[in-house]
Amino acid sequence: MGFFKNLFKKNTKKNEKYALGLHKSKEVLGNLKRLIEQNQSLGEDFFLELEDIFIQADLGVDTVLYFIDTLRRKMKLNNVTDPKEIEEMIVDEMFKIYLQDEIVIADLDYVDHETNIYLIVGVNGVGKTTSIGKLAHQLRLDKKKVLVVAGDTFRAGAIEQLRVWAERAKVDFFAKEPGSDPSSVIYDALQKAKKEHYDVILCDTAGRLQNKVNLMNELDKMRRVIEKEMPNGLRETLLVIDATTGQNGLKQAEIFKEVTKVTGIILTKMDGSAKGGIVLAIRHLYKLPIKYIGLGEKIDDLVLFDIEEYIYGLFADFFGAE
Numbered sequence: 001m002g003f004f005k006n007l008f009k010k011n012t013k014k015n016e017k018y019a020l021g022l023h024k025s026k027e028v029l030g031n032l033k034r035l036i037e038q039n040q041s042l043g044e045d046f047f048l049e050l051e052d053i054f055i056q057a058d059l060g061v062d063t064v065l066y067f068i069d070t071l072r073r074k075m076k077l078n079n080v081t082d083p084k085e086i087e088e089m090i091v092d093e094m095f096k097i098y099l100q101d102e103i104v105i106a107d108l109d110y111v112d113h114e115t116n117i118y119l120i121v122g123v124n125g126v127g128k129t130t131s132i133g134k135l136a137h138q139l140r141l142d143k144k145k146v147l148v149v150a151g152d153t154f155r156a157g158a159i160e161q162l163r164v165w166a167e168r169a170k171v172d173f174f175a176k177e178p179g180s181d182p183s184s185v186i187y188d189a190l191q192k193a194k195k196e197h198y199d200v201i202l203c204d205t206a207g208r209l210q211n212k213v214n215l216m217n218e219l220d221k222m223r224r225v226i227e228k229e230m231p232n233g234l235r236e237t238l239l240v241i242d243a244t245t246g247q248n249g250l251k252q253a254e255i256f257k258e259v260t261k262v263t264g265i266i267l268t269k270m271d272g273s274a275k276g277g278i279v280l281a282i283r284h285l286y287k288l289p290i291k292y293i294g295l296g297e298k299i300d301d302l303v304l305f306d307i308e309e310y311i312y313g314l315f316a317d318f319f320g321a322e
């Protein structure tokens with residue numbers, strides 16, 4: 001329904017970070033242009049190659065099959081025989097898979113003059129600490145009073161690493177000794193927030209999936225403490241996923257959705273990944289919105305997700321030259 005035309009005709013300034021950060025995914029999707037240019041007809045071979053490119057971009061098998069099936073149906077319906085026309089269909093369909101006829105809001109749920117609590121969940125090593133630091137930095141620049149809370153008490157190293165990021169972001173930090181009960185950490189942090197009127201609490205959590213029941217209990221207990229101390233204060237539970245892990249990341253989304261009420265995704269390391277299609281797979285399979293994407297290791301390398309910027313960043317070099 002004209003997403004393609006709007007995207008490439010609109011004369012708005014695009015965010016260069018997207019295009020730069022998505023360079024690896026762009027290389028894979030650049031093959032689409034070659035495929036389209038080299039094929040005279042839309043036969044079986046064309047679709048097999050198209051499938052292959054989508055799989056390489058890590059859309060995931062289910063989403064790829066759905067995507068290809070939809071394209072085939074629409075082409076039949078509209079009597080499309082020229083591969084050139086399919087560029088537009090691919091871009092439009094990407095928008096549709098992401099939007100699912102909804103208004104998808106990337107901005108964090110935030111209420112003025114209240115303490116807004118965000119729980120950050122995800123397995124170790126995906127970039128949780130870094131993302132909390134980057135987010136704290138952005139919120140502080142946005143004039144919010146931010147408290148970073150070390151809710152992953154399992155490793156002393158994790159607490160220290162988070163402290164370093166909080167310092168870097170120039171926001172306050174709250175931790176108890178390693179081994180403390182995470183729900184007692186959040187309880188004490190909430191008492192501090194009540195006295196000192198924080199706008200935002202960013203709380204790290206443990207990410208050990210080896211014991212799903214323990215993790216579920218731990219996160220449940222933290223939620224109950226929040227519910228009791230600051231009813232409705234918990235605005236979001238954000239799951240951090242490392243884009244370079246592709247299908248593994250999708251599996252993590254599935255498991256975390258089972259153990260807690262995830263409201264959105266922070267997708268890290270997009271700059272080092274050719275698997276940009278994971279954005280669509282996460283929406284298609286789990287209906288979760290992407291809130292932020294990580295496009296580098298520096299403190300300002302986290303950007304609010306924008307599906308237009310994202311698709312433009314992926315395709316402008318190939319499809320935008322009209």
Ligand SMILES: Nc1nc2c(ncn2[C@@H]2O[C@H](COP(=O)(O)OP(=O)(O)OP(=O)(O)O)[C@@H](O)[C@H]2O)c(=O)[nH]1
Pocket residue numbers: 123124125126127128129130131158161268269270271272293294295296297301
């Ligand atoms: N290129 C790139 N690297 C990132 C991004 N986000 C995080 N990283 C790197 O990923 C590595 C792991 O990040 P951490 O934030 O320590 O991950 P974590 O999930 O907190 O890991 P644990 O502390 O082990 O639980 C670090 O080297 C980060 O610099 C990103 O968006 N892009």
